[in-house]
Amino acid sequence: LPDIAYVNGRFCPIEQAVVSIEDRGLQFGDSVYEVMRAYAGQIFALGQHLDRFTRSSRLIHLNADDFLAELPGLLEEALRQSTYGDAILYVQLTRGAAQRSHSIPADILPTRIITVRPMEDSYAAEQAEGVSAVGLQDIRWAHCDIKSTNLLAGVLLKYEARQAGAFEAILFNERGELTEGASSNVFVVIDGVLRTPELSERILAGVTRLRLLELARQDGIPVRSGVLSREDMAGADEVFVASTSIEVIPVVRFDGKPIGSGQPGPITRRLHELYREMARRPAGD
Amino acid sequence: LPDIAYVNGRFCPIEQAVVSIEDRGLQFGDSVYEVMRAYAGQIFALGQHLDRFTRSSRLIHLNADDFLAELPGLLEEALRQSTYGDAILYVQLTRGAAQRSHSIPADILPTRIITVRPMEDSYAAEQAEGVSAVGLQDIRWAHCDIKSTNLLAGVLLKYEARQAGAFEAILFNERGELTEGASSNVFVVIDGVLRTPELSERILAGVTRLRLLELARQDGIPVRSGVLSREDMAGADEVFVASTSIEVIPVVRFDGKPIGSGQPGPITRRLHELYREMARRPAGD
Numbered sequence: 001l002p003d004i005a006y007v008n009g010r011f012c013p014i015e016q017a018v019v020s021i022e023d024r025g026l027q028f029g030d031s032v033y034e035v036m037r038a039y040a041g042q043i044f045a046l047g048q049h050l051d052r053f054t055r056s057s058r059l060i061h062l063n064a065d066d067f068l069a070e071l072p073g074l075l076e077e078a079l080r081q082s083t084y085g086d087a088i089l090y091v092q093l094t095r096g097a098a099q100r101s102h103s104i105p106a107d108i109l110p111t112r113i114i115t116v117r118p119m120e121d122s123y124a125a126e127q128a129e130g131v132s133a134v135g136l137q138d139i140r141w142a143h144c145d146i147k148s149t150n151l152l153a154g155v156l157l158k159y160e161a162r163q164a165g166a167f168e169a170i171l172f173n174e175r176g177e178l179t180e181g182a183s184s185n186v187f188v189v190i191d192g193v194l195r196t197p198e199l200s201e202r203i204l205a206g207v208t209r210l211r212l213l214e215l216a217r218q219d220g221i222p223v224r225s226g227v228l229s230r231e232d233m234a235g236a237d238e239v240f241v242a243s244t245s246i247e248v249i250p251v252v253r254f255d256g257k258p259i260g261s262g263q264p265g266p267i268t269r270r271l272h273e274l275y276r277e278m279a280r281r282p283a284g285d
Numbered sequence: 286l287p288d289i290a291y292v293n294g295r296f297c298p299i300e301q302a303v304v305s306i307e308d309r310g311l312q313f314g315d316s317v318y319e320v321m322r323a324y325a326g327q328i329f330a331l332g333q334h335l336d337r338f339t340r341s342s343r344l345i346h347l348n349a350d351d352f353l354a355e356l357p358g359l360l361e362e363a364l365r366q367s368t369y370g371d372a373i374l375y376v377q378l379t380r381g382a383a384q385r386s387h388s389i390p391a392d393i394l395p396t397r398i399i400t401v402r403p404m405e406d407s408y409a410a411e412q413a414e415g416v417s418a419v420g421l422q423d424i425r426w427a428h429c430d431i432k433s434t435n436l437l438a439g440v441l442l443k444y445e446a447r448q449a450g451a452f453e454a455i456l457f458n459e460r461g462e463l464t465e466g467a468s469s470n471v472f473v474v475i476d477g478v479l480r481t482p483e484l485s486e487r488i489l490a491g492v493t494r495l496r497l498l499e500l501a502r503q504d505g506i507p508v509r510s511g512v513l514s515r516e517d518m519a520g521a522d523e524v525f526v527a528s529t530s531i532e533v534i535p536v537v538r539f540d541g542k543p544i545g546s547g548q549p550g551p552i553t554r555r556l557h558e559l560y561r562e563m564a565r566r567p568a569g570d
Contacts, residue, residue, distance in 0.1 A: 005306055018303035019311060021290060021398050028436040029314035061444060090385060100375060102443040102468045113306050141438050142424035150435040151313040153426050158387040159346060183387045
């Protein structure tokens with residue numbers, strides 16, 4: 001199948017796409033990325049992803065101007081070559097390759113990467129039936145608002161969740177406040193109000209998060225962002241996790257106990273329905 | 286010059302050495318590493334580096350057994366092919382390449398990387414004259430005891446230090462306690478006592494750190510590990526930073542003010558002398 005990659009000016013099959021072992025993305029995690037989704041051949045929320053990518057690059061002092069200028073065209077071309085209608089597009093910009101040193105080299109050319117993979121309905125069962133989650137200590141760094149590839153904490157937390165038979169790890173900071181999932185934003189419904197942690201340096205400003213909050217407001221669902229505790233989670237009527245890849249997945253068990261009825265809740269269902277409708281609408285962005 | 290790389294069974298010039306763009310080292314920082322130094326053709330403290338590498342791998346659930354079994358031989362061979370006597374050897378083990386997902390794939394082959402670069406006396410001026418440092422908030426994750434390639438925090442902190450005209454960033458946690466430098470361990474001399482933060486999950490167990498503490502004890506210098514504040518730093522008689530690459534570098538200015546006399550101190554000098562002597566001794570390990 002034509003899984004397409006683009007690296008520094010060249011399109012090729014993913015299997016043939018390589019970077020130097022001295023790429024700072026590999027040696028330092030000195031890189032930023034985005035994951036986008038195409039529905040029926042159209043990239044969803046492209047503008048918001050590009051805005052966040054711009055911000056992430058700026059926060060690590062990485063000049064993304066050249067890549068950003070050509071990126072929309074490259075994404076379209078990669079998607080076209082792949083022939084996929086429903087796809088995951090991955091974009092990564094690294095500092096580039098240089099002899100290893102913590103100091104950022106003066107003259108270095110960033111490494112530009114795009115991949116396109118087909119997106120099957122991989123999470124259909126989880127979306128329909130809901131999943132379990134476990135609460136874990138948020139061990140990540142202080143700038144999770146930067147979408148960088150320093151993701152080992154998330155990998156280890158996801159591993160710990162899976163070892164415990166759960167789909168996702170839901171993270172709490174040192175003050176016991178909910179931050180986010182290992183690879184998702186977290187939403188809670190309490191007394192009909194949709195609640196989620198407010199944006200800070202400890203949380204990624206999820207594109208799906210933002211879209212869901214807009215949809216909720218338009219649909220007349222009260223929305224509140226602010227502090228949520230482990231007790232708020234455990235006592236909630238509904239909980240769900242959201243991201244570009246998984247869209248909306250109900251959390252029906254938390255730390256081994258049922259959330260609400262133990263079934264996906266009506267507000268979760270409603271929001272996922274609205275989201276899919278929007279994402280699949282021809283003028284989705 | 287013959288800068289040698291080894292990747293998954295094959296030796297080649299560094300410039301030709303590549304990994305897949307879907308290597309989890311590149312996409313997630315899902316990898317661990319070591320930096321070793323050879324003096325006059327002999328790798329210094331090899332055993333301690335291998336022990337730490339084993340521990341780091343284990344803490345991220347990465348099976349390093351096969352690589353570890355062959356690693357001493359591979360390092361010797363890489364060093365031999367390079368023809369360098371004084372060299373920096375870099376070793377990295379990543380989770381391997383797979384279609385992107387936070388979950389650790391079941392059947393995945395780790396990517397094994399070694400590079401050898403010549404080590405000139407790159408830090409001779411800094412070692413002789415001392416450097417300035419600035420105090421910054423430690424923004425890193427909760428497991429800095431794992432020598433992983435999630436090093437973006439260190440890169441950004443080093444960048445901030447260099448922008449401020451300083452050589453190194455010295456990091457303090459949320460309680461104002463010294464942890465370490467952006468890429469070094471930190472030592473302080475107060476009233477003739479050598480002091481350094483004690484090991485924890487927030488600090489890398491530096492091989493140079495350990496060797497310097499042993500040398501100090503053998504030399505009759507009182508040693509104490511424990512909590513150090515920003516005020517302890519500012520009021521210290523001597524401060525120095527240490528790592529495999531830089532050995533020992535005196536810090537003579539901190540946050541713009543002189544440390545002690547503003548000159549490298551006698552205990553710093555003495556320890557560096559003892560360290561170099563040990564490292565260059567034929568049976569150095």
